[in-house]
Amino acid sequence: MWDYTDKVREHFLNPRNVGEIKDADAVGEVGSLACGDALKLYLKLDEKKERILDAKFQTFGCASAIASSSALTEMVKGKTLEQALHITNQEIADFLGGLPEEKMHCSVMGQEALEVAIAKYMGTEVKSRPHDKEHLEMEGAVVCKCFGITDLFLKKVIGANKLNTAEQVTHFTKAGGGCGGCVPKIKELIAEVIGGEPKEEYKRPEKLTNLRKMQLIQDTLEKEVRPLLWADGGDLELIDIAGVKVQIAFRKACAGCVSSGQTAKFVELKLREFVADNIIVEEVEG
Amino acid sequence: MKEIYLDNNATTKVDEAVFEEMRPYFCELYGNPSSMHFFGGQVQNKIDEARKRVAKLLGSLPEEIIFTSCGTESDNAAIRSALEVFPEKRHIITTRVEHPAVLTLCRNLAKRGYRVTELSVDGEGRLDLGELRKVIDNDTAIVSVMYANNETGVIFPVEEVGAIVKEKGALFHTDAVQAVGKIPMDMSKSTIDMLALSGHKLHAPKGVGAMYLRKGVSFRPFMVGGHQERSRRSGTENSASIIALGKACELAGQFMLDENTRVKAMRDRLEKEILARIPSVRVNGCQAERLPNTLSIAFEFVEGEGILLLLNEKGICASSGSACTSGSLEPSHVLRAMGVPFTCAHGSIRFSLSRFNTDEEIDLVIRELPPVITRLREMSPFGRDLLSSH
Numbered sequence: 001m002w003d004y005t006d007k008v009r010e011h012f013l014n015p016r017n018v019g020e021i022k023d024a025d026a027v028g029e030v031g032s033l034a035c036g037d038a039l040k041l042y043l044k045l046d047e048k049k050e051r052i053l054d055a056k057f058q059t060f061g062c063a064s065a066i067a068s069s070s071a072l073t074e075m076v077k078g079k080t081l082e083q084a085l086h087i088t089n090q091e092i093a094d095f096l097g098g099l100p101e102e103k104m105h106c107s108v109m110g111q112e113a114l115e116v117a118i119a120k121y122m123g124t125e126v127k128s129r130p131h132d133k134e135h136l137e138m139e140g141a142v143v144c145k146c147f148g149i150t151d152l153f154l155k156k157v158i159g160a161n162k163l164n165t166a167e168q169v170t171h172f173t174k175a176g177g178g179c180g181g182c183v184p185k186i187k188e189l190i191a192e193v194i195g196g197e198p199k200e201e202y203k204r205p206e207k208l209t210n211l212r213k214m215q216l217i218q219d220t221l222e223k224e225v226r227p228l229l230w231a232d233g234g235d236l237e238l239i240d241i242a243g244v245k246v247q248i249a250f251r252k253a254c255a256g257c258v259s260s261g262q263t264a265k266f267v268e269l270k271l272r273e274f275v276a277d278n279i280i281v282e283e284v285e286g
Numbered sequence: 287m288k289e290i291y292l293d294n295n296a297t298t299k300v301d302e303a304v305f306e307e308m309r310p311y312f313c314e315l316y317g318n319p320s321s322m323h324f325f326g327g328q329v330q331n332k333i334d335e336a337r338k339r340v341a342k343l344l345g346s347l348p349e350e351i352i353f354t355s356c357g358t359e360s361d362n363a364a365i366r367s368a369l370e371v372f373p374e375k376r377h378i379i380t381t382r383v384e385h386p387a388v389l390t391l392c393r394n395l396a397k398r399g400y401r402v403t404e405l406s407v408d409g410e411g412r413l414d415l416g417e418l419r420k421v422i423d424n425d426t427a428i429v430s431v432m433y434a435n436n437e438t439g440v441i442f443p444v445e446e447v448g449a450i451v452k453e454k455g456a457l458f459h460t461d462a463v464q465a466v467g468k469i470p471m472d473m474s475k476s477t478i479d480m481l482a483l484s485g486h487k488l489h490a491p492k493g494v495g496a497m498y499l500r501k502g503v504s505f506r507p508f509m510v511g512g513h514q515e516r517s518r519r520s521g522t523e524n525s526a527s528i529i530a531l532g533k534a535c536e537l538a539g540q541f542m543l544d545e546n547t548r549v550k551a552m553r554d555r556l557e558k559e560i561l562a563r564i565p566s567v568r569v570n571g572c573q574a575e576r577l578p579n580t581l582s583i584a585f586e587f588v589e590g591e592g593i594l595l596l597l598n599e600k601g602i603c604a605s606s607g608s609a610c611t612s613g614s615l616e617p618s619h620v621l622r623a624m625g626v627p628f629t630c631a632h633g634s635i636r637f638s639l640s641r642f643n644t645d646e647e648i649d650l651v652i653r654e655l656p657p658v659i660t661r662l663r664e665m666s667p668f669g670r671d672l673l674s675s676h
Contacts, residue, residue: 002595012595013596013599015665018664018665029667033587033628033629033632033668034628036589036616036617036628036632037589038666038667038668039667040667058665058666058667059665059666059667060587060588060665060666060667060668061589061592062589062590062591062592063591063592063595065589066665146616177616178616256394258393260397261397283397
């Protein structure tokens with residue numbers, strides 16, 4: 001059964017301001033057919049070009065995408081451009097009495113369309129956009145290839161909504177919801193945003209005795225890997241170290257997780273970064 | 287508001303006759319079928335009758351039927367057993383469009399070191415038997431290929447698959463949860479070694495299923511502890527539901543013709559009328575052989591969840607292969623495996639009928655659906671040219 005508030009249902013069944021404005025001052029278009037949702041937002045300004053006089057939308061997407069678009073157009077009417085820019089995705093969700101968490105990306109899409117429309121009108125760029133049909137060269141690096149979402153955009157949404165698990169990031173931005181290949185990278189971004197400024201670049205020791213290497217592997221797992229797994233309710237245990245082979249077993253949510261293969265790869269990357277280039281991580285039952 | 291239930295591949299109404307059959311086995315005839323006294327013994331007799339009824343529908347021997355708790359259990363039991371029967375074989379073959387009961391299990395087994403091959407399907411959802419011939423080898427322990435797909439209704443050529451499997455000495459399992467009761471079967475002439483069926487897909491209650499296990503095929507149960515079902519599935523029998531499943535199978539046999547004539551005619555009419563009344567629509571798997579009750583149909587430029595919610599307002603219950611309703615972000619694995627374009631996959635709806643549907647209900651859907659699609663297309667930034675041209 002749909003877990004929508006009455007207000008979401010109402011705005012879906014009777015959406016406000018559907019359609020286009022032929023002589024719109026600002027138009028913002030986000031999303032695509034491939035992504036499964038898309039929104040085109042039209043804004044008409046007053047004579048002084050200060051306040052939003054009218055707003056209309058066209059949306060392809062699920063009920064909450066349509067309701068979010070409807071809510072957004074109601075919220076921006078009468079606001080100055082400056083005021084409109086301060087609307088957050090959370091406020092769009094709040095206007096609707098809340099959205100199920102896995103549908104929060106619909107409110108993010110609304111906020112994004114608004115930002116794009118105003119930026120285009122003002123002749124500025126939105127640096128943190130995930131994707132833009134017109135400007136193929138994007139700012140930032142693409143993290144999620146399935147939905148074409150960049151690190152800059154993810155960091156913005158993680159910070160604004162205080163997200164701390166990869167699952168939440170998927171609910172809010174869709175990133176990681178396709179093949180799941182970028183989930184380790186998303187976890188790093190969360191750590192980066194929550195942890196504040198990026199740490200000084202780590203210098204790896206040149207030569208390692210076996211004993212030192214084992215210590216370093218343990219330290220890296222304790223400080224760099226396990227805290228990120230804990231954030232998702234998972235964990236791992238170091239089972240054995242034989243030469244360059246590091247055997248680990250996944251625990252809690254990681255055990256039996258569909259993307260544990262990705263997680264193992266992530267552990268290997270971390271160990272290669274902090275310990276030695278030739279480390280091989282093996283997942284074992286233990 | 288009276289519901290119009292067109293989601294019978296999800297679950298079905300318990301037939302009233304089935305309910306009457308099981309009713310006495312809760313408060314009156316509650317004995318344990320394993321007991322020595324007459325009070326339990328009479329339940330055992332009734333379970334034996336149910337076993338014969340299920341066997342009759344499948345064309346098997348009664349002793350080849352094992353009662354389980356659901357289709358998923360039957361699938362799990364069969365595949366896990368095959369791997370224990372052939373401990374030296376490490377290869378499993380299945381398809382990309384299986385139900386999660388099989389697919390998730392196989393993917394978990396892949397993580398435990400098994401080699402798993404997922405056969406692909408073409409744009410109509412059909413298997414390429416050449417691919418199966420290419421990948422099957424002496425290391426293959428089991429091949430699990432569904433009888434008919436739950437989302438599209440596309441029927442797989444299981445007997446041909448089984449013949450190829452037999453040549454290599456592997457076991458052949460089929461998830462026939464959607465097919466039993468809709469397609470006539472005869473296990474006595476079949477290449478199938480193991481088959482899964484589920485009660486609630488054929489008008490029996492939820493929580494009961496069965497597994498067909500060919501006589502002479504080795505079996506290693508994963509539920510152990512008691513002697514029930516000849517020690518092949520331990521645990522006190524869910525007697526009332528098993529008796530219900532027996533009755534449901536008897537009725538399914540009687541209604542098989544109805545399913546393939548009247549129900550099929552309703553499905554065909556629904557399909558034809560939607561295609562005639564709504565532009566830019568495609569039927570998923572339309573070139574393939576399909577179950578008589580299933581219609582998977584894609585409406586371009588709209589998202590499935592919106593369609594379902596608006597139909598829901600009219601009391602029409604259907605389901606969707608779209609991302610938004612499944613709680614995931616990508617359209618169903620079945621439609622993606624078929625290579626259905628994104629423009630269609632997001633707007634795919636499944637109507638699945640049963641013998642309890644009527645022509646009046648189909649008329650109502652044919653009437654209510656076109657304005658729903660038009661309304662959503664008018665809201666969509668895509669495909670608006672499409673509207674003006676019609």
